[in-house]
């Protein structure tokens with residue numbers, strides 16, 4: 001019996017897609033690629049339960065078939081693309097809520113639930129999951145963990161790992177494991193294997209369920225924008241706010257060019273881009289949330305302190321609202337509200353390096369220089385505060401890429417690699433929210449040195465035959 005026949009017998013026909021037309025859509029994600037760079041899997045599994053995933057992986061293990069798990073397929077670096085074909089597990093069919101425990105402020109969900117579905121389930125209890133990337137409408141819990149994406153509210157609540165209490169996975173041998181500490185918020189027992197899942201890209205196991213910590217929904221929120229003469233001044237200002245003891249909810253620095261990407265609704269209404277003072281080089285969007293009196297006090301204090309940094313408050317509320325709509329309340333129709341031509345012309349491509357905070361401005365100039373060198377049209381840089389109550393940025397260095405132009409796609413990849421390596425030379429990291437995928441795999445040793453050997457050993461423990469998402473993190477020939 002072929003392995004696909006075995007899967008059909010084990011799972012039932014309705015959970016196994018073999019029709020080429022149905023498989024085709026699983027051959028690419030949102031990463032810049034030419035139309036001929038599609039990798040449709042040989043078979044797609046639509047699981048309902050952990051048992052379905054376990055059965056699938058056991059068959060794959062027996063036959064040595066690659067297994068790639070995916071969620072919304074909106075990753076921007078090819079993480080869920082099944083480069084070596086084989087089996088694709090579409091986890092979005094596993095989106096049930098297992099338990100909402102409002103007293104202990106936790107939710108247990110299947111990993112294919114989107115972050116928005118989690119919030120829909122817990123809002124009636126006046127609770128929310130604050131891990132909120134822009135793509136919350138499609139990003140699943142499993143993929144948020146597996147690619148370690150960023151969040152609009154990272155400066156207050158951190159990233160997904162700060163919310164993740166426990167996760168169930170199926171390893172590369174088909175073993176089901178629970179990693180974590182149940183509903184306790186932290187532990188000092190054992191090794192923290194759960195933390196290995198953040199950014200693991202499905203290379204250690206397929207995540208099937210997760211227990212997440214929830215937070216009370218704040219009563220009010222106030223969003224403001226400030227213009228700064230330099231990027232570095234916006235960084236210093238944020239540092240000052242934290243020193244003063246303010247509890248910032250969201251903080252996003254946009255370089256001047258990048259702002260336009262977020263103000264499409266403004267442009268649609270007024271037929272022009274918003275006006276920013278000619279001296280303004282950076283725009284900081286910042287929010288405070290909580291009881292109204294506390295929010296008002298913090299906001300007024302933040303405005304008062306901004307005078308020390310030659311910053312100017314943006315008085316035009318429509319501009320602020322337009323930015324916030326695009327960042328947070330955007331109905332997810334990918335990019336259309338940001339950049340209406342995105343479905344037909346050039347698309348979005350980004351590198352996501354991380355650098356020490358004191359060198360952000362210097363790195364920004366390198367980003368512009370390298371993008372220009374590779375003749376790419378610059379969208380701009382965003383720096384998001386992602387570490388609770390401290391200065392720690394994830395960076396999105398974005399350019400436009402014409403997918404129909406193979407040379408431009410090639411130049412984008414060269415730009416991406418150069419910027420990633422530059423970040424390491426700045427004493428930073430290649431990735432802050434997209435993980436490594438196959439794109440950064442050749443350079444992992446540059447960032448991790450000898451410890452890469454131990455990472456391979458960890459991979460071997462969870463996935464002895466190297467069948468889980470091969471080619472990601474390690475070139476396939478280096479996998480077990």
Ligand SMILES: Cc1cc2nc3c(=O)[nH]c(=O)nc-3n(C[C@H](O)[C@H](O)[C@H](O)COP(=O)(O)OP(=O)(O)OC[C@H]3O[C@@H](n4cnc5c(N)ncnc54)[C@H](O)[C@@H]3O)c2cc1C
Nearest residue numbers: 071072073074075079133134135140142143149150202207
């Ligand atoms: C319009 C738009 C806005 C975006 N905004 C943001 C943003 O604000 N912040 C941000 O960080 N990113 C953003 N992204 C990028 C992307 O959407 C996110 O990174 C998102 O987390 C990807 O989710 P997904 O479900 O589409 O993952 P996929 O692309 O399907 O998968 C991502 C990775 O997770 C792995 N994976 C998925 N499910 C599992 C599982 N159950 N077990 C093990 N591994 C699994 C895959 O193999 C792959 O490696 C945006 C993308 C778009 C198109």
